[in-house]
Amino acid sequence: MDEIQRRAFMKGAAIGTLAFAVNGVEVMLTPRQAHAQNVPLRTLSAEHAATLDAVGETLVPSAKAAGITNFVDQQLSIPAEEALLEARIMNVRPPYANFYRAALSAIDSASQAKYGGRDFAQLTASEQHDFVDLMRQNKLDNWKGPGAPFVYFLLRTDAVDVVYGTMDGYAQLGVPYQAHIAPTKSW
Amino acid sequence: MANEKVDVVIVGAGASGSVFASVMAKAGKKVVVLEAGPDWQLGDLISSDFWGRRVKPAGSPFLLEGKNPYGYVYQAGWGVGGAALHYFANFPRLMPSDFKVKSTYGKGLDWPIDYADIAPFWDRVADDVGVSGDARAEEIWRPPGKPYPMPPMKTFPGGDAWKRAFTALGLRLTPAAVGMNSTEYKGRPACIYDGWCHVGCPIGALANPLVTYLGEAKKAGAEVRAHATVTRVLTSADGKKATGVEYYDAKKEKQAQEARVVVLAAWSAQNPRIMLNSATDKHANGLANASGLLGKYLTAHFASGTSAMFDEDIQPYMGTIGAQYFSYDFYDKNTHKDKGAFGSTFMVAGSAQRYSALGGVANARLDLFGAELAAFMKRAARGYTRLNAFAEEIPMIENRIELASDKDEFGTPLGKITHSYNEEAVALFNANFDKGLEIAKATGAKEVWSNKGPMPTIHLMGGTIMGKSANDSVTNSYGQAHEIGNLWVAGPGIFPTSGAPNPTYTIFALSLRGAENLAQNWGTVAG
Numbered sequence: 169m170d171e172i173q174r175r176a177f178m179k180g181a182a183i184g185t186l187a188f189a190v191n192g193v194e195v196m197l198t199p200r201q202a203h204a205q206n207v208p209l210r211t212l213s214a215e216h217a218a219t220l221d222a223v224g225e226t227l228v229p230s231a232k233a234a235g236i237t238n239f240v241d242q243q244l245s246i247p248a249e250e251a252l253l254e255a256r257i258m259n260v261r262p263p264y265a266n267f268y269r270a271a272l273s274a275i276d277s278a279s280q281a282k283y284g285g286r287d288f289a290q291l292t293a294s295e296q297h298d299f300v301d302l303m304r305q306n307k308l309d310n311w312k313g314p315g316a317p318f319v320y321f322l323l324r325t326d327a328v329d330v331v332y333g334t335m336d337g338y339a340q341l342g343v344p345y346q347a348h349i350a351p352t353k354s355w
Numbered sequence: 356m357a358n359e360k361v362d363v364v365i366v367g368a369g370a371s372g373s374v375f376a377s378v379m380a381k382a383g384k385k386v387v388v389l390e391a392g393p394d395w396q397l398g399d400l401i402s403s404d405f406w407g408r409r410v411k412p413a414g415s416p417f418l419l420e421g422k423n424p425y426g427y428v429y430q431a432g433w434g435v436g437g438a439a440l441h442y443f444a445n446f447p448r449l450m451p452s453d454f455k456v457k458s459t460y461g462k463g464l465d466w467p468i469d470y471a472d473i474a475p476f477w478d479r480v481a482d483d484v485g486v487s488g489d490a491r492a493e494e495i496w497r498p499p500g501k502p503y504p505m506p507p508m509k510t511f512p513g514g515d516a517w518k519r520a521f522t523a524l525g526l527r528l529t530p531a532a533v534g535m536n537s538t539e540y541k542g543r544p545a546c547i548y549d550g551w552c553h554v555g556c557p558i559g560a561l562a563n564p565l566v567t568y569l570g571e572a573k574k575a576g577a578e579v580r581a582h583a584t585v586t587r588v589l590t591s592a593d594g595k596k597a598t599g600v601e602y603y604d605a606k607k608e609k610q611a612q613e614a615r616v617v618v619l620a621a622w623s624a625q626n627p628r629i630m631l632n633s634a635t636d637k638h639a640n641g642l643a644n645a646s647g648l649l650g651k652y653l654t655a656h657f658a659s660g661t662s663a664m665f666d667e668d669i670q671p672y673m674g675t676i677g678a679q680y681f682s683y684d685f686y687d688k689n690t691h692k693d694k695g696a697f698g699s700t701f702m703v704a705g706s707a708q709r710y711s712a713l714g715g716v717a718n719a720r721l722d723l724f725g726a727e728l729a730a731f732m733k734r735a736a737r738g739y740t741r742l743n744a745f746a747e748e749i750p751m752i753e754n755r756i757e758l759a760s761d762k763d764e765f766g767t768p769l770g771k772i773t774h775s776y777n778e779e780a781v782a783l784f785n786a787n788f789d790k791g792l793e794i795a796k797a798t799g800a801k802e803v804w805s806n807k808g809p810m811p812t813i814h815l816m817g818g819t820i821m822g823k824s825a826n827d828s829v830t831n832s833y834g835q836a837h838e839i840g841n842l843w844v845a846g847p848g849i850f851p852t853s854g855a856p857n858p859t860y861t862i863f864a865l866s867l868r869g870a871e872n873l874a875q876n877w878g879t880v881a882g
Contacts, residue, residue, distance in 0.1 A: 252408045324721075332715075348558055
């Protein structure tokens with residue numbers, strides 16, 4: 169079989185989008201679609217969601233619109249053996265929600281301590297950038313949670329995932345995705 | 356619940372278990388393979404770094420301790436095909452110097468066999484699974500052997516840049532030997548160079564177990580049971596024979612599978628965990644542990660990555676995730692002795708790049724985030740390439756797996772892996788960054804840098820090492836436990852030393868050697 173025929177042949181077996189609950193009904197959406205449709209969160213609190221949106225956007229521009237919070241939240245709601253999070257690869261011990269809750273709380277606590285009681289999502293863009301840079305270097309005072317550089321690494325990976333790890337992301341970079349078996353929709 | 360007794364029960368459906376299953380099923384034995392994870396099919400291997408995470412471990416976690424905790428999930432398997440379902444399929448060999456490290460250098464351990472004992476099996480595996488490369492070119496570093504059955508893979512500008520640099524510096528880089536098809540082979544198609552090898556190749560151009568040994572085993576009648584988590588090897592009252600294994604099935608119900616021979620082919624940490632958990636009054640410290648070395652002498656590889664960025668399109672998105680070229684020019688274990696280092700280095704160049712996930716381009720500059728990361732990604736998308744220097748860790752008895760007090764859902768103690776690198780390994784890690792930069796500067800790239808970060812742990816080996824007797828090791832060179840003749844251990848756990856290259860080619864070869872020995876001696880071995 170030539171290259172094009174082979175790819176076309178394999179495409180039939182594709183699966184891809186995630187199951188989100190909308191008005192009590194499970195629908196298959198990409199995280200970007202879930203974000204655009206304001207799909208209710210299953211696991212993360214509104215406060216943690218706001219923090220994750222803001223940190224994600226600071227780490228990788230457009231991560232919020234790409235649905236970082238819907239992606240992480242949906243993944244935390246399914247059994248660990250089905251999870252597609254980098255936390256799995258980085259040997260985080262399930263349930264992964266424990267890690268995310270501790271990490272997001274640590275970010276807000278350290279932000280409040282440094283910036284007069286303001287959560288990370290309430291900081292200016294410049295303050296958010298400086299905060300994340302300190303987090304990366306493990307130089308934040310009053311950090312109480314999983315190691316700050318590790319939190320930086322994992323949340324950065326989640327943000328990179330939703331922005332660059334998709335078929336849309338490859339298109340944005342101008343490189344071919346070249347799937348054998350394409351994920352349906354865009355990832 | 357008891358199942359019908361079989362000839363051979365194999366624990367683990369990865370590279371080594373597949374070879375044992377194939378050889379024994381073809382020898383007419385009734386074979387059952389028990390695999391803890393799902394029953395993956397080629398159609399499950401979606402080209403996506405998200406979905407690729409599904410084929411990585413998700414069972415009971417291992418607890419990680421030491422100065423350099425062993426991060427195992429990226430490279431370990433979960434389900435039928437094991438780690439070889441998503442491996443890079445680089446197929447380098449060990450070198451003759453790897454087999455006598457203790458007697459030559461006074462460090463580490465010796466193997467009870469030599470290069471020549473394995474060489475015919477490397478050649479046979481190449482024919483069995485399909486290897487592309489240039490064997491003659493490699494013979495500048497190793498003893499001659501058979502040619503590979505397929506010519507080298509295509510190369511792309513991102514790999515060729517390193518080739519030019521090596522040549523300019525008087526160094527040598529040859530086409531990488533890989534378990535992939537550069538041409539159609541045994542009815543399997545040629546590679547299309549799309550860089551998705553690491554999440555599984557669904558067309559079978561890459562030699563994963565489903566399309567090679569495991570496929571052959573099933574055709575010969577072997578049964579594979581997925582979602583079967585083995586907890587213990589069962590032994591006879593006198594402790595002299597293995598009688599089968601205990602496992603939990605997909606419904607989490609306890610089962611027993613009796614067998615005349617038990618082959619443990621889970622990975623290097625899981626095999627000793629099961630053996631330690633199988634202690635009885637006759638084997639108070641775990642099975643086959645008279646030496647006290649069960650779970651000891653774990654080793655890992657570490658890699659020093661060097662990056663080069665070009666303005667032009669060097670097609671980093673094309674190729675295979677393993678390597679286009681490799682080099683043993685720095686394999687002498689004393690290459691960097693002047694820097695306090697010891698151990699071999701094996702270099703690979705020009706792997707295809709993906710853009711997200713652990714090995715992705717975004718992690719080539721971990722310090723960048725925000726707008727700077729976005730700008731970097733744009734430039735790197737078509738201009739980035741990498742050289743990786745894999746290096747050897749000398750075995751130390753302190754690097755080990757043992758049982759923890761925490762238990763999993765079946766009541767089995769979790770495994771605890773303790774791992775630290777010594778000063779010589781750290782020195783080698785650093786020396787290889789220096790060498791990598793020197794080479795990178797000769798590529799003519801606009802920008803070069805070292806990908807320095809925490810010292811990684813790659814490929815777990817050891818823990819059930821082979822040796823000459825029950826006093827110095829767990830198994831003999833075939834993987835047969837010294838103390839229990841019908842208990843075999845397969846995989847890189849039986850490596851006494853690691854060398855520097857990727858281990859899977861040697862896993863296949865050693866497993867073929869061991870399985871054929873088992874088949875030939877069946878009458879005296881089987882319980």
